[in-house]
Structure formats: structure tokens, C-alpha cells
Amino acid sequence: xxxxxxxxxxxxxxxxxxxxxFVFVLLTVAYATYAERKIxxxxxxxxxxxxxxxxxxxxxxxDGIKLFFxxxxxxxxxxxxAFLLAPLVALIPAFISFAVIPFGDVIEIAGYxxxxxxxxxxxxxxxxxxLNIGVLYILAxxxxxxxxIVLAGWSSNSKYSLLGGLRSSAxxxxxxxxxxxxxxxxxxxxQSLSLHAIVADQAGLFGWYLFRNPFTFLxxxxxxxxxxxxxxxxxxDLPEAETELVSGFCTEYSSMKYAxxxxxxxxxxxxxxxxxTTLFLGGxxxxxxxxxxxxxxxxxxxxxxxxxxxTYPRYRxxxxxxxxxxxxxxxxxxxxxxxxxxxxxxx
Amino acid sequence: xxxxxxxxxxxxxxxxxxxxxxxxxxxxxxxxxxxxxxxQPYECGCEPVGSAQERFSIKxxxxxxxxxxxxxxxxxxxxxxxxxKRLGVFxxxxxxxxxxxxxxxxxxxWKKGALEWE
Numbered sequence: 001x002x003x004x005x006x007x008x009x010x011x012x013x014x015x016x017x018x019x020x021x022f023v024f025v026l027l028t029v030a031y032a033t034y035a036e037r038k039i040x041x042x043x044x045x046x047x048x049x050x051x052x053x054x055x056x057x058x059x060x061x062x063d064g065i066k067l068f069f070x071x072x073x074x075x076x077x078x079x080x081x082a083f084l085l086a087p088l089v090a091l092i093p094a095f096i097s098f099a100v101i102p103f104g105d106v107i108e109i110a111g112y113x114x115x116x117x118x119x120x121x122x123x124x125x126x127x128x129x130x131l132n133i134g135v136l137y138i139l140a141x142x143x144x145x146x147x148x149i150v151l152a153g154w155s156s157n158s159k160y161s162l163l164g165g166l167r168s169s170a171x172x173x174x175x176x177x178x179x180x181x182x183x184x185x186x187x188x189x190x191q192s193l194s195l196h197a198i199v200a201d202q203a204g205l206f207g208w209y210l211f212r213n214p215f216t217f218l219x220x221x222x223x224x225x226x227x228x229x230x231x232x233x234x235x236x237d238l239p240e241a242e243t244e245l246v247s248g249f250c251t252e253y254s255s256m257k258y259a260x261x262x263x264x265x266x267x268x269x270x271x272x273x274x275x276x277t278t279l280f281l282g283g284x285x286x287x288x289x290x291x292x293x294x295x296x297x298x299x300x301x302x303x304x305x306x307x308x309x310x311t312y313p314r315y316r317x318x319x320x321x322x323x324x325x326x327x328x329x330x331x332x333x334x335x336x337x338x339x340x341x342x343x344x345x346x347x
Numbered sequence: 348x349x350x351x352x353x354x355x356x357x358x359x360x361x362x363x364x365x366x367x368x369x370x371x372x373x374x375x376x377x378x379x380x381x382x383x384x385x386x387q388p389y390e391c392g393c394e395p396v397g398s399a400q401e402r403f404s405i406k407x408x409x410x411x412x413x414x415x416x417x418x419x420x421x422x423x424x425x426x427x428x429x430x431x432k433r434l435g436v437f438x439x440x441x442x443x444x445x446x447x448x449x450x451x452x453x454x455x456x457w458k459k460g461a462l463e464w465e
Contacts, residue, residue: 014354022361072374076386077398088366095362099355118354131351136425157400158388170407173414180421187428251389256373260366318464321410325462329417330453336424337446340431344439347432 010121013114021098021118028302029266030060036306043310070255075156078252082155087253087260090148094267097141100134101274102199102283105290116284116291117196134195135187138275139180142230145268146172149249152261156252164248167238171320172230178328179226185219185339186279199283208282213346215339220280222328222335224301227276229324231268234309238317273301409461420449 034049034056041048049056074083104116106126113122120130131137146169153165186209190198202208210220229236238248245251250261277283277297286293315323388395427434427442434441456462 014357018354018358018361022358022365026365068369068373069377070373071378071380073381073385075388076383077388077395084370087370088363091366092359092362095365096355096358099358118358119351120354121351129351131355137355154400156388157398158390158395160389162400162403166403166407170410173418174410177414177417177421180418181424184421184424184428187425188431191429191432193425193429246389246391255377256369260370321462321464325413326457330450333446333450333453336428337443340439340442343431344436 007112009110009112009114013109013112014118014121017114017116017118021103022095025095025098025267025270028270029263030064032266032269032302033063033262034060035302036309039303039306040310043307064259067256067259072255072257073252075158075252077157079155079157082151083252084257086148086152086155087257087264088148089151090145090264091260091267093141093144093148094264094271097138097271098274100131100137100195101271101278102130102196103274103291103294104284115196120196128196130194130196132192132194135183135193135198135279138271139176142268142271143172143176145231145264148261148264152253153249156249158252160246160251161249164245164251167245167317168232168249171232171236171238171324174321174324175226175229175236175328178324178332179223179230181329181332181336182219182223182226183279184332184336185216188336188339188343189216195278195283199278199285202282203285205282207285208280210280213339213342215335215342216280219332219335219339220276222332223280224272224276226324226328227272228305228308229320231265231272233265233269233305235312235315236320237314238320269302269305270298273298273305276301406464413456413461416452417449420445 037059038048038056049059052058052062074080099118102115102117102120106113106115106122106128108114111124113124113126115122115128115130117128117130119134120128122128149168149172150165153161153163153168156162186198187193189209189212190201192198192201198209205211209216211217228234232238250258253261274294277294281297281301282293283297284290284294286297288296423445424442427438427445431438431442
């Protein structure tokens with residue numbers, strides 16, 4: 001039986017994949033908050049959360065329930081519609097960028113080949129058709145996240161929120177530029193924008209784009225740092241520098257609407273780590289079963305994010321802008337030229 | 348291509364339902380003891396003065412303009428990068444010229460002081 005030229009199992013697999021990936025991201029987000037508190041706690045010689053459940057393992061659930069029952073405050077001065085819209089605009093792109101990331105190899109169920117990537121399907125020969133502009137889609141979704149923050153900062157009608165929102169948007173677009181230029185080095189090696197093709201091209205440890213040549217190596221590192229800045233992680237978490245801006249763009253938010261900004265931040269972290277894994281660390285390629293490789297690499301990168309947070313102090317705003325515009329932007333341009341010459345010389 | 352785009356829409360719907368649902372449920376079950384003072388914008392305990400939706404530093408606008416300029420040039424590099432190996436030495440020189448011109452513009456912006464943050 002077929003609907004619109006595709007077998008019924010395709011739709012079943014699609015819904016299953018969507019739900020699995022969504023639940024995976026949601027659980028990772030919940031436990032990333034726990035892991036972050038625990039890891040940073042131990043790095044600072046504290047124990048971290050340890051009261052709710054064994055070793056504090058139920059802490060994220062307790063936090064979630066608490067936030068559900070909190071009072072919902074919409075400031076009387078706020079522009080109400082934009083104020084309500086902003087958390088959704090921040091949260092949704094964070095989740096849907098996951099759609100194009102291949103999290104595993106093609107598997108076979110009842111004679112049908114199913115690629116473990118949400119926005120993809122395979123024919124019976126095992127050829128995968130995915131979004132041929134996958135990387136552009138991810139960049140587009142990453143940019144959409146800015147709108148949520150600008151809307152939140154503007155509509156709250158509070159000075160702290162406005163300043164936090166402006167800072168955040170200027171920071172995000174500055175680093176988006178360097179991140180966008182850094183991945184040009186990936187396209188030059190992969191000759192494709194499809195994430196399935198990019199992962200398929202990275203078999204073996206020295207197939208990883210990070211280790212292809214010195215230029216892609218540096219591009220990978222710059223991309224990861226710029227991504228941290230784009231999702232407002234430490235040391236680039238100026239939008240919510242609490243010593244000067246209270247809580248930045250989400251100062252006026254409470255209850256579940258605040259939780260959505262919080263979740264968006266962590267979901268963005270998952271997505272950024274997944275994108276870095278896919279583009280530079282060989283995606284699901286590796287010695288373990290494909291999905292486990294992918295998860296191990298993503299979790300490792302998330303650990304690195306937390307480690308960075310425990311290690312580095314926050315940048316000052318002018319230092320941050322200087323790093324983005326005067327260091328990363330010109331160096332990515334040099335990397336592109338260097339990579340082009342390298343590939344032409346060592347074909 | 349429907350096969351590749353449909354799942355994105357499904358995921359969008361799932362994410363939107365999750366977001367909307369949690370906001371609606373929390374606003375239903377959450378407590379409500381509102382007062383005029385609580386609904387004021389937060390200003391560390393001071394009486395708020397004026398509106399926050401006012402004019403702000405032109406620097407942010409300048410950054411946005413520069414972003415658009417460089418982002419467009421960045422987008423020009425994508426199709427070239429994807430076809431790089433097929434274009435060969437011709438592509439290398441063409442792109443070299445493009446990046447040099449881009450770099451001249453970048454030096455100009457730098458020398459004009461648009462990247463300084465005071």
C-alpha cells in the first residue's frame with residue numbers, strides 16, 4: 001500500500017523516528033542540566049545536587065514539576081503577544097534543527113531500508129535520499145533562534161531585558177558569520193551539502209574532516225568555539241551576565257516560559273554538538289554500533305562545553321566583539337584560501 | 348522531495364505542541380496572586396523610569412549591517428565550495444580574486460573603526 005508514492009512503512013518509520021529523536025533531545029536536555037551541575041560541582045570540589053532520588057538523579061524531574069507550578073507573570077508594561085510568542089520562537093528552532101542530522105546508519109526492518117535520519121528515506125537498494133541542502137537548513141534554523149531572543153528582550157519592556165536581547169543578537173550574528181565561513185572548508189572537502197553524504201565520506205579515524213588536513217582541523221575548532229558563542233554558552237554568556245544584567249533577555253520571564261528559554265539553550269547545545277560531530281568528527285562512523293558512536297561523540301562534546309564553563313571566566317563585551325570580528329573572521333578567510341590551495345596541490 | 352521535507356513539518360508540529368502545551372498547562376495549574384507592584388518591570392527595587400522601548404546605541408545597527416554584507420559574501424562562497432574540485436585551478440584563482448576583494452573591504456571597515464567597541 002502506498003500514499004503519495006511512498007510505502008506505508010515509510011510514514012510509520014518517520015513518526016517513530018521523529019518521536020524517538022524528540023524524546024532523546026528532551027531527555028538529554030533534562031539530564032544535561034543535572035550533569036552540568038554535577039560535573040561543575042565536582043570540578044569545584046562540591047558534590048552538586050544529591051538530595052532528590054539516588055545521587056540526585058531525580059533532580060531534573062523535580063525542577064520541571066516545580067517550574068510547572070510556578071506563578072505566571074506577564075508584566076503590565078509588556079507587549080503581550082510578542083512576550084508570549086518569544087519563548088516558542090526560541091524553543092522550536094532548537095528542536096527542529098535536529099531533523100536533518102544523521103544519527104545512525106541505514107537499518108533494515110521487514111525488508112525495508114530505513115536510514116536513521118529524520119528527514120530522509122531510502123530505496124530498496126539502500127540509496128539514501130535526504131535533504132540535499134541539509135547544512136543550509138541547520139544554518140537557517142540556528143539563525144532563527146535570534147528572533148526569540150530579540151522578541152523577548154524587546155517585548156518585556158524592561159531595561160535589562162532590552163540590553164540583554166541587543167547584546168545577544170549582536171553576538172549571535174557576529175559569530176554566525178565566522179561559523180558560516182568555517183564550514184566552507186567542509187564543503188570544499190565533501191563536495192556536498194547533504195549531511196548523509198558528509199558522514200558517508202568520513203569513514204575511519206583519518207577520514208574525519210577534523211583530521212583531513214591542517215586547515216579543516218583549525219576550521220573545526222573555530223566552528224566549535226563560534227557555535228558556543230552563538231548559543232550563548234560560557235565564556236560567551238554575556239546576554240545573561242547576572243552581575244550586570246540580572247538575567248538578560250529573560251529577566252521578566254517566569255514559570256514554564258522561563259523554562260522554555262532554558263530548554264532552548266540546552267537543546268541548542270545538543271544540536272550544536274550533534275552538528276559538530278556530523279561535520280567534523282565523522283558522525284555515526286566508528287567502532288561501536290552506529291547510534292552509540294554518535295551519542296558517545298555528542299555527549300563527549302557536551303562534556304567539553306561544561307568543562308569550558310568550569311574553566312574559563314566570561315569575556316568582556318568589547319573583547320567578545322574583537323574576537324569574533326578581528327580574529328575569527330579573517331582567520332576563516334585565510335583557512336578557506338589555504339584549504340583550497342592544499343586540496344589543489346594534494347589531490 | 349516530499350519524503351525529505353514532510354518529517355520536518357511533523358517534528359515542527361510535535362515541538363510546537365510540546366511548547367504550547369506546557370505553557371498552557373503551567374498557566375492553568377500555576378498559582379495566581381498578582382499585584383500591580385509584581386507586574387512592574389524589574390529594576391532592582393527602584394521605581395521604573397520611562398519606557399524601555401527607546402532608542403539604543405547605533406553600534407548594534409552597524410554590526411547588523413556588516414553582518415548582512417559579509418553574510419551575503421559568505422553565501423556566494425557556498426556554491427563555489429561545493430563545486431570546488433570540479434572547477435580545478437580556474438576555480439581556485441577565481442575564488443582567490445573574490446576573497447582578496449572581500450578582504451580589501453574588510454580592511455576598509457577595520458580602518459574606519461567600525462569594529463571598535465567603546
